[in-house]
Amino acid sequence: MTFEVEKAFYTLDKLIETYMEANNEPYLDSLSIVMQSLQKGEVPNGVNSQSFNQLYETVNQEGTDGESVRKTIQLALIKGMKGSTQHQHVITPDSVAMFMGYFIQKLMKDEQAFRIFDPASGAANLLTTVMNQVKAEIQGYGSEIDPTLLQIAVASANLQQLNIEFFHQDSLQKLLLDPVDVVVADLPVGYYPDDMNASTYKLQAKEGHSYAHHLFIEQGMNYTKTGGYLLFLVPNFLFTSDQSEQLQEYLRENAHIIGFLQLPLSMFKSEQHGKSIFIIQKKGKGTKPPKETLMAALPSLKDPNKTSAILRQIDSWFQKEMG
Structure with missing residues (x-):
């Protein structure tokens, strides 16, 4: 059957x-x-x-x-x-999740086994897509505050026979998790309401509420090994909004920017909802920035010829930068 x-x-x-x-x-x-x-x-x-x-x-x-x-x-x-009115009830498009899996495959090509964490796992569609795609032995971790999404995530991982451990909590609170090799997340965009907890972060706002998507980047870094990689789905305005200077300073000190790939605007309701795949590496002894950051505007993923052309460009960038 x-x-x-x-x-x-x-x-x-x-x-x-x-x-x-x-x-x-x-x-x-x-x-x-x-x-x-x-x-x-x-x-x-x-x-x-x-x-x-x-x-x-x-x-x-x-x-x-x-x-x-x-x-x-x-x-x-x-x-x-x-039919849901809750803003966190959205799903990462399959094509985007597959692209993120493709990058992880390239970045971790020499690893037979590694650990991956999604701090905004939702129903774990992004995390399970990546784990199904990457050819390695992977231990997954996810954190989610919404109990319904978490229950779906747990059942989904079990039915797919994937090895994932979940945390039911506010992902911006401290986690009982050792640092991982890779972090992947579709970042929740907007303000984080818990100012007391936000005050423990370097990326807390100088005044008013802090941006949740900034804090999630810092939290991801907190739980990544030195030299590990982080792949985030971020809003296109990440580096142009208020508080972005603080974020840029934090990244200069703590990370190498590997790539910023803008997704086609046709995927989103409007230009202001546009998103990009943002790839960074946690700085440490022996790490160095790429000679050239991978920057591209991805074509409509429904166009096979343009998608093949961009994949060839990305492949050649990886060969030059990472051998």
């Missing part, structure tokens, strides 16, 4: 819808319950047992790859997040 993503999603969606109606729960909460039930093999209250057992067998059959399971869950997440 081959795993067909669309067919599996259709069954999963029907199970979620029937659970929602029977238990009067929102879509994302119902997704979380159904996924946890798929892990345990226990039919949840109010759903069709035949459909559930069929999906359970499909997901758990020998030879099912984690990426197919992730894509099925992602379709349900996208549907659930469309």
